[in-house]
Amino acid sequence: SFSGGGPTRDGRTKPNITSPGQIIGSAKSREVDIHAPNFQEALLLPTQGYWLLQGTSMAAPHVAGVVAIIFEANPDLTGTQIIDIIEQSGESDGYTGVLPNNEWGYGKVDAIEMFDHFEITHGIPDEFYLFQNYPNPFNAFTTIRFTIPEPTTGKLAVYDILGRRVDVLIEGELEPRIYTLLFDGAGLSSGVYFYRLETDTFTNVHKMILLR
Numbered sequence: 001s002f003s004g005g006g007p008t009r010d011g012r013t014k015p016n017i018t019s020p021g022q023i024i025g026s027a028k029s030r031e032v033d034i035h036a037p038n039f040q041e042a043l044l045l046p047t048q049g050y051w052l053l054q055g056t057s058m059a060a061p062h063v064a065g066v067v068a069i070i071f072e073a074n075p076d077l078t079g080t081q082i083i084d085i086i087e088q089s090g091e092s093d094g095y096t097g098v099l100p101n102n103e104w105g106y107g108k109v110d111a112i113e114m115f116d117h118f119e120i121t122h123g124i125p126d127e128f129y130l131f132q133n134y135p136n137p138f139n140a141f142t143t144i145r146f147t148i149p150e151p152t153t154g155k156l157a158v159y160d161i162l163g164r165r166v167d168v169l170i171e172g173e174l175e176p177r178i179y180t181l182l183f184d185g186a187g188l189s190s191g192v193y194f195y196r197l198e199t200d201t202f203t204n205v206h207k208m209i210l211l212r
Helices: 056-073 079-088 111-121
Strands: 024-027 050-053 141-148 152-160 165-174 177-184 191-199 203-210
Touching (some): 056 111, 141 152, 165 191
Antiparallel strands (some): 152 191, 191 203
16 A cells, blocks of 8 residues: 555556565564664564565565566566566456556566466467457557467458457568557547457457447
């Protein structure tokens, strides 16, 4: 409840992700004098080598630790790819509400989901795959991702509920890689939309919801 929220001054959603930062058991320095008058005994854990702390000094290591393990598995990942994996694997529940938002970012950090996502997003893809857009529902902007395992021609287009095409995000020759595209729903009314990936050998469609 005491954490700072977004948005940034230029309107971007922050934070990126949320992790535990209150009542966290952490290593206590030997230099801490537990007999000092201002020391709060309630913070001390039974082993006395650990105590309870809070703040970003506790939250950040949760995320940094998971990132370090991912880098150990694939040291060639860029910072942008890591952020992408973290955001897309964030957990939503009854507390977070619709994501992303300026209190929870893209959700609660989820190490297991992060690794499941990592397995299909790093390196050259081995299959055609169209991901669910995120966030969904969305307000104005949403991200659509898909994988192409071999050179092909294709198109990713967005349609309204009546089947009318409202946008084409990419069309033409597609090289083997992971594609991350931003769809801007500005000017469109609230409702259900569909995005369709079509290549020489693969076709798939997903539904997304625009909420104003």
